[in-house]
């Protein structure tokens with residue numbers, strides 16, 4: 001399949017659940033200067049299912065707030081509207097992922113957790129947004145799987161057979177990698193650039209036109225979470241590290257040890273969280 | 286140190302970390318020796334998991350330390366020449382060894398290698 005053909009098909013993605021209608025309404029509201037978190041929260045809270053999903057996500061350990069967040073407007077104040085919007089836009093995609101690829105789901109949650117911890121260590125502003133970028137960094141893989149299942153299957157199988165990285169096979173077989181695919185979708189959904197670039201450039205962070213620090217963090221967090229063997233990101237190998245990106249992070253040994261310790265704790269909590277979600281699914285099925 | 290579901294906790298086990306409810310409320314501190322009464326109280330407060338000293342429970346599907354280290358090696362097999370990633374791999378291996386066997390074990394291991 002040709003790269004252009006794929007780009008074209010992404011414009012009319014069929015197989016993924018459509019964006020909740022609430023998204024366009026929220027987009028309109030946000031451009032209005034006087035809109036408050038309380039007002040936005042009230043609109044979102046009209047949808048109870050969405051609200052409960054949202055609160056579950058914001059209270060999960062990868063954001064790591066000590067107190068429980070119990071209202072949407074509170075979540076908007078604490079996490080910022082970009083994060084809430086991204087969680088709403090991608091909530092149906094995460095449902096698809098939980099059902100079809102629990103390994104990738106765990107990889108994504110793990111990367112989100114690591115990214116948030118690294119961002120905090122580096123003193124980056126709004127670390128929750130960086131976490132969210134980690135959460136959706138492999139968006140392209142989910143889309144590929146849902147929209148072109150045969151091609152996806154072929155890529156995964158070939159990667160395993162030839163012992164290659166998945167994205168090398170993507171480039172060869174499809175002419176486009178999951179980073180670029182994810183970027184296209186994220187842009188189509190009007191996600192902010194601070195989230196779009198890290199998705200698009202997480203495997204070549206130094207090409208990131210802006211927010212190179214966030215792209216570097218996602219790049220490194222993907223490596224750490226694969227190194228630990230948490231979840232499954234499509235192939236089993238630790239990807240190469242971009243050293244220029246690393247120079248933006250450069251944690252020392254002590255800080256790295258600390259990171260591993262904090263991460264270990266949170267990953268154990270995450271496992272409780274994913275079990276919980278699966279339990280909910282069974283109960284509602 | 287091992288994290289276990291409350292259901293598998295037994296009297297006599299020692300908490301390595303404080304027991305916390307899902308709401309974040311601390312119920313008992315690290316170092317507490319679990320008793321039947323404490324376990325009943327934790328269950329009532331809906332504590333789901335505990336972190337205890339040592340490695341008292343073998344969980345289904347849980348990998349042993351040598352298995353974990355072998356898989357770690359395999360995952361890094363494509364990036365062996367990168368010094369930063371080599372250091373990362375060593376830190377992870379050391380972290381797991383300390384977690385399961387303690388600081389001293391690792392120190393002795395390193396001494397053994399050096400001598």
Ligand SMILES: [Fe+2]
Pocket residue numbers: 137138178202203222
């Ligand atoms: Fe990726």
Ligand SMILES: [Fe+2]
Pocket residue numbers: 107111137138222233
């Ligand atoms: Fe990834």
